[in-house]
Amino acid sequence: MQRRSFIKGFGVVLAASAVVPVTMMAEEAKKAPVQSPNKMNIDSAIKAITGGKALVPSSKIEFKAPEIAENGAVVPVKITVESPMTKDDYVKAIHILAKKNGNVRCTDIFLTPANGTAHFATRIKLGETQDILVIAQMSDGTFLSATQNVKVTIGGCG
Amino acid sequence: MKKTLILLAASAALAFGGEQFSMSDADRAMYAEMLESNPAEMFVAGGADLLEEHCGGDAGLAKFLDVSEEKLPEYIAGFPRYVKKLEGVVALDQVLQALMAQNKQKPFALKSAEMFAMSAYAKSIANDVEINIDVTANAPMKKAYALGKEVYETKRGGRGLACLSCHSSDVIGSILRTQPLPDLGDAESNSGGTWPAYRMTKSSLTTIQKRFQGCMQNALLAVIPLGSEEMVALEVYITNLGKGNAIAIPGLKR
Amino acid sequence: MGKVKSLIKIKPNKYNTGDIVKVDFMVMHPMETGMRTDKQTGKLVPADYINEVKFFFNDALITNMSVWETVSTNPVFTINFKVPSEGTLKVVFKDNKGSTNEQSTKIKPKG
Numbered sequence: 001m002q003r004r005s006f007i008k009g010f011g012v013v014l015a016a017s018a019v020v021p022v023t024m025m026a027e028e029a030k031k032a033p034v035q036s037p038n039k040m041n042i043d044s045a046i047k048a049i050t051g052g053k054a055l056v057p058s059s060k061i062e063f064k065a066p067e068i069a070e071n072g073a074v075v076p077v078k079i080t081v082e083s084p085m086t087k088d089d090y091v092k093a094i095h096i097l098a099k100k101n102g103n104v105r106c107t108d109i110f111l112t113p114a115n116g117t118a119h120f121a122t123r124i125k126l127g128e129t130q131d132i133l134v135i136a137q138m139s140d141g142t143f144l145s146a147t148q149n150v151k152v153t154i155g156g157c158g
Numbered sequence: 159m160k161k162t163l164i165l166l167a168a169s170a171a172l173a174f175g176g177e178q179f180s181m182s183d184a185d186r187a188m189y190a191e192m193l194e195s196n197p198a199e200m201f202v203a204g205g206a207d208l209l210e211e212h213c214g215g216d217a218g219l220a221k222f223l224d225v226s227e228e229k230l231p232e233y234i235a236g237f238p239r240y241v242k243k244l245e246g247v248v249a250l251d252q253v254l255q256a257l258m259a260q261n262k263q264k265p266f267a268l269k270s271a272e273m274f275a276m277s278a279y280a281k282s283i284a285n286d287v288e289i290n291i292d293v294t295a296n297a298p299m300k301k302a303y304a305l306g307k308e309v310y311e312t313k314r315g316g317r318g319l320a321c322l323s324c325h326s327s328d329v330i331g332s333i334l335r336t337q338p339l340p341d342l343g344d345a346e347s348n349s350g351g352t353w354p355a356y357r358m359t360k361s362s363l364t365t366i367q368k369r370f371q372g373c374m375q376n377a378l379l380a381v382i383p384l385g386s387e388e389m390v391a392l393e394v395y396i397t398n399l400g401k402g403n404a405i406a407i408p409g410l411k412r
Numbered sequence: 413m414g415k416v417k418s419l420i421k422i423k424p425n426k427y428n429t430g431d432i433v434k435v436d437f438m439v440m441h442p443m444e445t446g447m448r449t450d451k452q453t454g455k456l457v458p459a460d461y462i463n464e465v466k467f468f469f470n471d472a473l474i475t476n477m478s479v480w481e482t483v484s485t486n487p488v489f490t491i492n493f494k495v496p497s498e499g500t501l502k503v504v505f506k507d508n509k510g511s512t513n514e515q516s517t518k519i520k521p522k523g
Contacts, residue, residue, distance in 0.1 A: 037446040037459045038480060066185040070336055070412055074358040074484045076188055085494075101482050102447070108478040109491070115475060116432035116494025123192070123484040125445070153336050195436045197486035200417050361485035 036102030042133070045104045049095050049135055050143050058144035063134045065148050072126045072152040077106075081118035081136045081144070085111075091118035093137040100130035126152050180333040189412075198278070198356035198408035201271075201363040205279030208272055213257045216283060222257045234284035235405055236291050238394045240298045247302040249390050251277040251365065268384040274363050278354035282407035289350045289405060291397045299394070302387075306395025309388050315379040321392075323377075337412065343399030350397035352409030363408060366393055416441060418515040420503060429521040431495050437465065437503050437515070438488045445481045464506040465489055469519070470499040481508075495521050 046055070060082040069075040081091045090113050096106040106124045118136070126132075129151045136144040209215055213222070220227045223241070238249040244256055251273050255265035266273040293303035310321045324334070330341045340347040353366035367384050370392055374381045382388045417440040427433050439462060446459030461481040467474045475491050493501070502516040 034447040034449075034456065036481070064188060066181070066188055068181050068185055068336055070181065070189070071359050073361065076192055078188070098482060103480055103482055105478075105480045106482045107480065107489075110476040111491075112474055114469065114472070114494060114496070115492050117492040119434075119490070119492040121195075121490035122488060125443075125482050125484055194423070195421070195438065195488045195490060197438050197440070197488060199421075200419050200438060200440045200486070203419065204417060 038103040038105070040103050040105060042097060042099045042104045045097055046133075046135070049093075049108075049137070053141075053143055055135060055143050055145040057146065058136075061134055061136055061144055061146035063132075063146040063148055065132055065150050067149070068151045068153060069126060070153060072128070072154075074123045075126050075150060075152075076121070076123050077132065077134075078121040079119070079134055079136075079146075083118050083138070085113050085116055085118060087113055088139070090139045091136050092139050093135075094118065094120050095135040095137070096122075096124065097133040097135070098124060098126055098130060099133060101125070101127050126150060128152055180338070181336050193410045196356055196408055196410045197361075198354070198363045198410065201275045201356070202278045202282055202408050205275035205277070208266075208276040209254075209279055212261065212263055212266075212276070213254060214261070218261075219253075219257065219280060219283075222260065223253065231284040231287045232290065234281060235287040235289055237281075238302070238390050238397065239291065240296050240302075246387075247298050247390055247394065249277075249367065249385070249393055250280050251367075252385055252390075254280060269368065271362070274354055274365055274368075277365065278363055278408055281354065281405065284405045285407055287405055289397060289401050289403055291350070291394065291401055293394060293398050302391045302394045303398065305388060306391035306393070306398075309382070309392045310395050315374075315377060317378050319377045319379065321373070342396055343401075343403075345400075345403050348400050348403045348406070348409075350400035351403045351405040352407070352411075354407060355409030355411045357411050359412060366396070369411075416505075416507075416511075416513045418503070418505070418513065420501065420515055420517040422501075422517065422519070426522055427495055429495055429497060431521070432492050433495055434490060435467070435493050435501065436488060436490050437467070438486065439505060440486055441507070443481060443483055443485045443487060459508060461508055462487060462505055463508045466504045467491065467493075468502045468504065469493070469496070471502075495519060497521070 062080045064078040065075060077096060079094055081094065083089065083091045085091065091111050093111065094109045097104045098106055107122060109120045111118055131147050131149050134146045138144065209219065213219055216230060217227055220230045223233060225233045234250065238247055240247050241253060244252065251268055254273065254276055258265040266276065293299050313320045324339050325342055329339055331338050342349040349366065353369065354363055356362070357364050367389050370389065371381045371384070419438050421436040423434045423436070441462055442460055443462065444457050444460040446456065448457045449455065450457050459481055462479050465477040465479060474493060477489065498521060499519050500516050501519050502514060504512065504514045506512045
């Protein structure tokens with residue numbers, strides 16, 4: 001019977017070839033760093049956003065990201081900023097920055113009162129374990145911030 | 159004495175490691191919530207267009223399977239199944255291949271993105287219907303089930319692993335690299351009802367048989383070809399583990 | 413200007429004027445970072461990513477986004493929107509190579 005071969009016959013060949021653990025492959029990849037074409041560090045990025053104004057850490061920003069990301073290529077982030085979102089008092093922009101990515105900038109979202117609530121969610125790539133910084137630019141010219149650390153792992157099998 | 163200490167230390171480290179690196183419920187909930195905005199929906203919409211273009215849409219599929227359009231969802235919820243016209247137990251993608259061939263078209267390869275999308279759409283026709291695979295329906299199904307069980311349980315490859323090595327009731331729930339080993343048949347994993355699914359590690363839509371291949375590759379087992387008797391049998395066996403779960407295509411997987 | 417697949421979803425399905433709804437916008441896009449090596453050729457794959465997404469309601473700009481290559485492949489962007497009336501929600505998106513695409517959906521409040 002042909003079909004037996006799939007279950008019992010194969011395998012021997014593979015047994016001989018050692019498998020490189022994923023962690024080692026990750027090390028391998030690190031040896032030849034390729035720079036991001038949009039490389040920017042965190043200090044320059046913050047300065048470009050705030051123009052040098054202070055960041056005020058604030059609990060008005062509800063920032064959710066996983067403590068442990070099972071896959072650095074798809075890390076969910078979810079942000080809600082407390083605001084009435086009226087013409088006179090609203091969140092002008094939300095900026096998401098991943099501190100250790102080659103290009104720290106992920107997205108800059110420019111909102112209007114038409115949004116009703118200052119809410120944004122997406123999925124970002126993280127090259128390694130790092131802090132994610134969220135900056136909310138308020139209509140009164142102040143800049144609020146919130147930070148969360150995300151540990152990047154390679155979870156599960158395959 | 160020394161030996162005992164080392165053993166103790168090793169097991170403690172293991173237990174600790176397991177604790178430390180397992181994801182929190184909040185994290186897991188956040189990932190689960192991503193299902194609400196599943197990029198695979200774009201792929202499935204593309205699959206609907208392909209089915210329309212190449213197979214005459216839902217009606218064309220129903221006609222080919224000799225069922226009414228009304229009964230089509232329930233019928234699809236029973237795949238893989240014995241299809242007399244094809245003289246064997248087949249998965250849905252093989253039906254689509256045969257249908258394309260009948261329409262004088264070159265069938266999409268089982269491993270093609272087009273087939274993944276089209277078969278995902280075809281299975282989504284049965285969304286919300288409970289999996290009703292019947293492994294005792296006829297002799298070919300009984301045979302497929304028995305073969306599937308054998309594939310599932312037979313230890314192979316350099317490490318002597320079987321599917322069962324990581325999915326038996328003894329080890330389900332243990333943490334492997336931050337993830338608990340899933341019960342393939344429970345409502346949460348719902349392996350029979352949530353593939354084709356979007357795989358975040360691959361950033362694309364993929365089928366359950368392709369996932370089996372990935373699993374075999376990682377576990378150092380010779381990879382069984384898509385659509386082969388063994389592969390379809392394995393899909394039969396695993397689908398049957400989750401009989402009664404509702405179909406929800408496309409799934410979203412790690 | 414190739415057609416890029418995209419999808420807008422409004423949640424919940426039924427809503428009234430004045431309700432705040434969730435708007436999901438997703439695009440089928442590789443979001444190449446410009447840092448990945450092609451395994452076949454050994455060469456770097458050029459950066460190719462969505463860099464701008466604009467949401468309009470009846471042609472008035474609601475939300476504008478600058479997007480970088482650090483956003484995941486096949487990106488999903490979720491914002492909120494307070495439904496002012498019946499109308500059309502349109503999303504115009506561009507990539508770093510200069511191509512522009514758009515997607516739109518009808519907004520139909522029940523009350």
